[in-house]
Amino acid sequence: MFDILGVMALVLLIAGFTWLAFRARRAKRTLVKWGGLGLAGLLAAACSVALVVALAGFYKLSHTPYHYTVSEIKVAGTPEQLARGAKFLSVCASCHSPSGKPPLVGQNFSEGGPPIGTLYAPNLTPAGEIKDWSDGEIIRAIREGVHRSGRPLLIMPSEFFRNLSDADVQAIVAALRAQPATSAVSPSTRLNVLGGARSPPHRVAMERGGLHRHLPHGRRSRAAHPDQGDAVEDVCGLCQ
Ligand code: HEC
Numbered sequence: 001m002f003d004i005l006g007v008m009a010l011v012l013l014i015a016g017f018t019w020l021a022f023r024a025r026r027a028k029r030t031l032v033k034w035g036g037l038g039l040a041g042l043l044a045a046a047c048s049v050a051l052v053v054a055l056a057g058f059y060k061l062s063h064t065p066y067h068y069t070v071s072e073i074k075v076a077g078t079p080e081q082l083a084r085g086a087k088f089l090s091v092c093a094s095c096h097s098p099s100g101k102p103p104l105v106g107q108n109f110s111e112g113g114p115p116i117g118t119l120y121a122p123n124l125t126p127a128g129e130i131k132d133w134s135d136g137e138i139i140r141a142i143r144e145g146v147h148r149s150g151r152p153l154l155i156m157p158s159e160f161f162r163n164l165s166d167a168d169v170q171a172i173v174a175a176l177r178a179q180p181a182t183s184a185v186s187p188s189t190r191l192n193v194l195g196g197a198r199s200p201p202h203r204v205a206m207e208r209g210g211l212h213r214h215l216p217h218g219r220r221s222r223a224a225h226p227d228q229g230d231a232v233e234d235v236c237g238l239c240q
Pocket of ligand 1: 089138141152
Protein backbone atom coordinates (compact mmCIF):
# COMPACT_ATOMS: atom_id res chain seq x y z
CA MET A 1 0.00 0.00 0.00
CA PHE A 2 1.66 3.20 -1.14
CA ASP A 3 0.29 6.47 -2.54
CA ILE A 4 2.99 7.31 -5.06
CA LEU A 5 1.10 10.30 -6.53
CA GLY A 6 0.49 11.81 -3.09
CA VAL A 7 4.13 11.37 -2.10
CA MET A 8 5.26 12.95 -5.39
CA ALA A 9 2.88 15.88 -4.82
CA LEU A 10 4.42 16.48 -1.39
CA VAL A 11 7.96 16.32 -2.82
CA LEU A 12 6.99 18.87 -5.49
CA LEU A 13 5.43 21.15 -2.87
CA ILE A 14 8.59 20.97 -0.75
CA ALA A 15 10.72 21.81 -3.79
CA GLY A 16 8.37 24.65 -4.77
CA PHE A 17 8.27 26.27 -1.33
CA THR A 18 12.04 25.94 -0.92
CA TRP A 19 12.54 27.66 -4.27
CA LEU A 20 10.13 30.43 -3.22
CA ALA A 21 12.02 30.83 0.06
CA PHE A 22 15.29 31.35 -1.86
CA ARG A 23 13.59 33.79 -4.24
CA ALA A 24 12.23 35.77 -1.27
CA ARG A 25 15.70 35.96 0.29
CA ARG A 26 16.92 37.89 -2.72
CA ALA A 27 14.00 40.37 -2.61
CA LYS A 28 14.91 44.03 -2.03
CA ARG A 29 11.93 45.04 0.12
CA THR A 30 12.38 43.92 3.72
CA LEU A 31 8.76 42.87 4.19
CA VAL A 32 8.76 40.67 1.08
CA LYS A 33 12.17 39.32 1.99
CA TRP A 34 11.52 38.22 5.56
CA GLY A 35 7.77 37.65 5.25
CA GLY A 36 8.21 35.54 2.12
CA LEU A 37 11.19 33.67 3.51
CA GLY A 38 9.35 32.89 6.75
CA LEU A 39 6.11 31.81 5.09
CA ALA A 40 7.67 29.71 2.32
CA GLY A 41 10.16 28.21 4.78
CA LEU A 42 7.37 27.30 7.16
CA LEU A 43 5.30 25.69 4.41
CA ALA A 44 8.33 23.74 3.14
CA ALA A 45 9.02 22.52 6.67
CA ALA A 46 5.35 21.54 7.22
CA CYS A 47 5.29 19.57 3.95
CA SER A 48 8.57 17.87 4.90
CA VAL A 49 7.13 16.79 8.26
CA ALA A 50 3.97 15.52 6.51
CA LEU A 51 6.12 13.54 4.06
CA VAL A 52 8.18 11.89 6.80
CA VAL A 53 5.08 11.02 8.84
CA ALA A 54 3.30 9.62 5.75
CA LEU A 55 6.32 7.50 4.78
CA ALA A 56 6.58 6.16 8.33
CA GLY A 57 2.81 5.42 8.24
CA PHE A 58 3.07 3.52 4.95
CA TYR A 59 6.00 1.54 6.32
CA LYS A 60 3.94 0.59 9.38
CA LEU A 61 0.94 -0.26 7.21
CA SER A 62 2.88 -2.78 5.19
CA HIS A 63 4.87 -4.49 7.94
CA THR A 64 3.78 -6.48 10.94
CA PRO A 65 6.44 -6.65 13.63
CA TYR A 66 5.28 -10.15 14.56
CA HIS A 67 4.76 -13.31 12.55
CA TYR A 68 2.04 -15.80 13.27
CA THR A 69 1.89 -19.05 11.46
CA VAL A 70 -1.35 -19.92 9.68
CA SER A 71 -3.01 -23.07 11.00
CA GLU A 72 -3.76 -25.90 8.57
CA ILE A 73 -7.19 -26.47 10.09
CA LYS A 74 -10.17 -27.32 7.84
CA VAL A 75 -13.41 -26.31 9.51
CA ALA A 76 -16.05 -29.05 9.18
CA GLY A 77 -19.14 -26.82 9.38
CA THR A 78 -21.27 -28.97 11.69
CA PRO A 79 -24.80 -27.79 12.64
CA GLU A 80 -23.47 -26.99 16.14
CA GLN A 81 -20.70 -24.84 14.68
CA LEU A 82 -23.16 -23.01 12.42
CA ALA A 83 -25.52 -22.27 15.30
CA ARG A 84 -22.70 -21.03 17.56
CA GLY A 85 -21.00 -19.05 14.80
CA ALA A 86 -24.24 -17.29 13.84
CA LYS A 87 -24.28 -15.59 17.28
CA PHE A 88 -20.94 -13.97 16.55
CA LEU A 89 -21.85 -12.83 13.05
CA SER A 90 -24.24 -10.23 14.45
CA VAL A 91 -21.20 -8.63 16.14
CA CYS A 92 -19.24 -8.62 12.89
CA ALA A 93 -22.30 -7.21 11.10
CA SER A 94 -22.03 -3.91 12.97
CA CYS A 95 -19.12 -3.12 10.64
CA HIS A 96 -19.25 -5.65 7.82
CA SER A 97 -22.87 -4.96 6.80
CA PRO A 98 -24.60 -1.63 6.11
CA SER A 99 -27.84 -2.98 7.64
CA GLY A 100 -25.99 -4.02 10.81
CA LYS A 101 -27.26 -7.58 10.25
CA PRO A 102 -25.83 -10.64 8.49
CA PRO A 103 -25.11 -11.47 5.70
CA LEU A 104 -21.79 -9.63 5.87
CA VAL A 105 -21.92 -7.97 2.47
CA GLY A 106 -19.30 -5.33 3.32
CA GLN A 107 -19.47 -1.64 4.19
CA ASN A 108 -17.64 1.44 3.02
CA PHE A 109 -15.65 2.91 5.92
CA SER A 110 -14.04 5.68 3.88
CA GLU A 111 -17.35 7.44 3.28
CA GLY A 112 -18.28 10.49 5.32
CA GLY A 113 -14.99 10.64 7.24
CA PRO A 114 -11.72 12.43 6.48
CA PRO A 115 -10.48 11.74 2.91
CA ILE A 116 -7.98 9.00 3.81
CA GLY A 117 -8.47 6.83 0.70
CA THR A 118 -10.42 3.58 0.30
CA LEU A 119 -11.21 1.50 3.36
CA TYR A 120 -13.98 -1.10 3.39
CA ALA A 121 -14.97 -3.59 6.05
CA PRO A 122 -15.03 -6.13 3.23
CA ASN A 123 -17.66 -8.52 1.96
CA LEU A 124 -17.20 -11.69 4.02
CA THR A 125 -19.79 -13.83 2.22
CA PRO A 126 -18.56 -16.80 0.15
CA ALA A 127 -18.64 -14.51 -2.92
CA GLY A 128 -16.31 -11.96 -1.29
CA GLU A 129 -12.53 -11.79 -1.18
CA ILE A 130 -12.19 -14.44 1.54
CA LYS A 131 -13.56 -17.14 -0.77
CA ASP A 132 -9.93 -17.79 -1.75
CA TRP A 133 -8.60 -17.58 1.84
CA SER A 134 -7.90 -20.74 3.79
CA ASP A 135 -9.75 -21.30 7.07
CA GLY A 136 -6.45 -20.73 8.90
CA GLU A 137 -5.95 -17.36 7.18
CA ILE A 138 -9.44 -16.23 8.20
CA ILE A 139 -8.80 -17.36 11.78
CA ARG A 140 -5.55 -15.41 11.85
CA ALA A 141 -7.33 -12.31 10.49
CA ILE A 142 -9.98 -12.52 13.21
CA ARG A 143 -7.71 -13.20 16.20
CA GLU A 144 -4.47 -11.56 15.12
CA GLY A 145 -5.69 -8.75 12.86
CA VAL A 146 -3.45 -9.75 9.97
CA HIS A 147 -4.48 -9.67 6.30
CA ARG A 148 -3.70 -12.67 4.14
CA SER A 149 -0.86 -10.62 2.63
CA GLY A 150 0.69 -10.21 6.11
CA ARG A 151 -0.19 -6.53 6.50
CA PRO A 152 -2.02 -5.36 9.63
CA LEU A 153 -5.77 -4.91 9.30
CA LEU A 154 -7.05 -1.45 10.17
CA ILE A 155 -10.03 -0.86 12.47
CA MET A 156 -10.77 -4.61 12.54
CA PRO A 157 -10.98 -5.00 16.36
CA SER A 158 -8.90 -8.16 16.84
CA GLU A 159 -7.90 -7.00 20.29
CA PHE A 160 -11.46 -7.97 21.30
CA PHE A 161 -11.34 -11.27 19.44
CA ARG A 162 -7.88 -12.45 20.35
CA ASN A 163 -9.11 -14.56 23.26
CA LEU A 164 -11.70 -16.46 21.25
CA SER A 165 -11.27 -20.16 21.80
CA ASP A 166 -10.34 -22.40 18.89
CA ALA A 167 -13.87 -23.85 18.96
CA ASP A 168 -15.48 -20.39 18.75
CA VAL A 169 -13.28 -19.01 16.03
CA GLN A 170 -13.84 -22.17 13.98
CA ALA A 171 -17.61 -21.77 14.50
CA ILE A 172 -17.29 -18.22 13.12
CA VAL A 173 -15.49 -19.49 10.02
CA ALA A 174 -18.20 -22.14 9.53
CA ALA A 175 -20.92 -19.48 9.80
CA LEU A 176 -19.06 -17.15 7.40
CA ARG A 177 -18.79 -19.92 4.80
CA ALA A 178 -22.49 -20.82 5.19
CA GLN A 179 -23.79 -17.31 4.37
CA PRO A 180 -25.56 -16.68 1.07
CA ALA A 181 -22.93 -15.72 -1.53
CA THR A 182 -23.52 -12.03 -2.22
CA SER A 183 -21.31 -10.43 -4.83
CA ALA A 184 -21.22 -6.91 -3.35
CA VAL A 185 -17.94 -5.26 -4.35
CA SER A 186 -15.51 -4.21 -1.62
CA PRO A 187 -12.49 -2.54 -3.23
CA SER A 188 -9.14 -3.35 -1.61
CA THR A 189 -7.92 -1.01 1.10
CA ARG A 190 -5.77 1.79 -0.34
CA LEU A 191 -4.84 4.72 1.84
CA ASN A 192 -3.64 8.01 0.39
CA VAL A 193 -0.95 10.26 1.88
CA LEU A 194 -3.40 11.62 4.42
CA GLY A 195 -4.37 8.11 5.49
CA GLY A 196 -0.72 7.11 5.68
CA ALA A 197 0.13 10.16 7.75
CA ARG A 198 -2.60 9.47 10.29
CA SER A 199 -1.17 7.08 12.79
CA PRO A 200 -3.37 4.02 12.18
CA PRO A 201 -5.26 3.94 15.47
CA HIS A 202 -6.13 0.27 15.56
CA ARG A 203 -2.63 -0.82 14.78
CA VAL A 204 -1.23 1.36 17.50
CA ALA A 205 -3.86 -0.05 19.87
CA MET A 206 -2.78 -3.57 18.99
CA GLU A 207 0.82 -2.74 19.71
CA ARG A 208 -0.02 -1.04 22.97
CA GLY A 209 -2.25 -3.94 23.93
CA GLY A 210 0.76 -6.10 23.34
CA LEU A 211 -1.06 -8.53 21.07
CA HIS A 212 2.21 -9.72 19.62
CA ARG A 213 3.81 -10.06 23.03
CA HIS A 214 1.06 -11.97 24.78
CA LEU A 215 0.25 -14.53 22.19
CA PRO A 216 2.69 -17.32 21.56
CA HIS A 217 3.26 -17.79 17.84
CA GLY A 218 0.04 -18.87 16.20
CA ARG A 219 -1.07 -20.83 19.24
CA ARG A 220 -3.79 -20.15 21.72
CA SER A 221 -2.94 -20.87 25.29
CA ARG A 222 -6.38 -22.12 26.29
CA ALA A 223 -5.05 -23.29 29.62
CA ALA A 224 -4.42 -19.68 30.63
CA HIS A 225 -8.08 -18.83 30.00
CA PRO A 226 -9.99 -21.97 30.95
CA ASP A 227 -13.38 -20.27 31.20
CA GLN A 228 -13.39 -18.61 27.85
CA GLY A 229 -15.62 -19.46 25.00
CA ASP A 230 -18.80 -20.35 26.87
CA ALA A 231 -20.48 -17.02 26.46
CA VAL A 232 -19.98 -14.49 23.72
CA GLU A 233 -19.62 -11.79 26.36
CA ASP A 234 -16.65 -13.50 27.95
CA VAL A 235 -14.42 -13.10 24.98
CA CYS A 236 -15.67 -10.14 23.07
CA GLY A 237 -15.79 -6.66 24.55
CA LEU A 238 -17.83 -5.42 21.58
CA CYS A 239 -20.69 -7.80 22.20
CA GLN A 240 -22.01 -6.19 25.38
C1 HEC B 1 -15.29 -2.23 14.28
C2 HEC B 1 -15.55 -2.74 12.96
C3 HEC B 1 -15.34 -4.20 12.67
C4 HEC B 1 -15.88 -5.29 13.34
C5 HEC B 1 -16.81 -5.29 14.55
C6 HEC B 1 -15.38 -6.47 12.64
N1 HEC B 1 -14.57 -6.10 11.60
FE1 HEC B 1 -13.58 -7.36 10.35
N2 HEC B 1 -12.74 -5.76 9.39
C7 HEC B 1 -13.05 -4.45 9.63
C8 HEC B 1 -12.36 -3.62 8.66
C9 HEC B 1 -12.45 -2.10 8.54
C10 HEC B 1 -11.60 -4.49 7.86
C11 HEC B 1 -10.69 -4.11 6.70
C12 HEC B 1 -9.34 -3.66 7.25
C13 HEC B 1 -8.27 -3.41 6.23
O1 HEC B 1 -8.46 -3.66 5.04
O2 HEC B 1 -7.19 -2.93 6.63
C14 HEC B 1 -11.87 -5.84 8.35
C15 HEC B 1 -11.30 -6.98 7.82
C16 HEC B 1 -11.68 -8.27 8.15
C17 HEC B 1 -11.17 -9.47 7.52
C18 HEC B 1 -10.12 -9.51 6.40
C19 HEC B 1 -10.87 -9.63 5.10
C20 HEC B 1 -10.22 -9.01 3.89
O3 HEC B 1 -10.66 -9.35 2.77
O4 HEC B 1 -9.35 -8.14 4.03
C21 HEC B 1 -11.80 -10.54 8.10
C22 HEC B 1 -11.62 -12.02 7.76
C23 HEC B 1 -12.70 -10.00 9.08
N3 HEC B 1 -12.60 -8.63 9.11
C24 HEC B 1 -13.56 -10.78 9.84
C25 HEC B 1 -14.37 -10.27 10.86
C26 HEC B 1 -15.20 -11.09 11.70
C27 HEC B 1 -15.38 -12.60 11.55
C28 HEC B 1 -15.79 -10.25 12.61
C29 HEC B 1 -16.70 -10.64 13.75
C30 HEC B 1 -16.25 -11.67 14.66
C31 HEC B 1 -15.33 -8.89 12.31
N4 HEC B 1 -14.47 -8.95 11.24
C32 HEC B 1 -15.71 -7.76 13.01
C33 HEC B 1 -13.88 -3.95 10.62
C34 HEC B 1 -14.54 -4.72 11.56
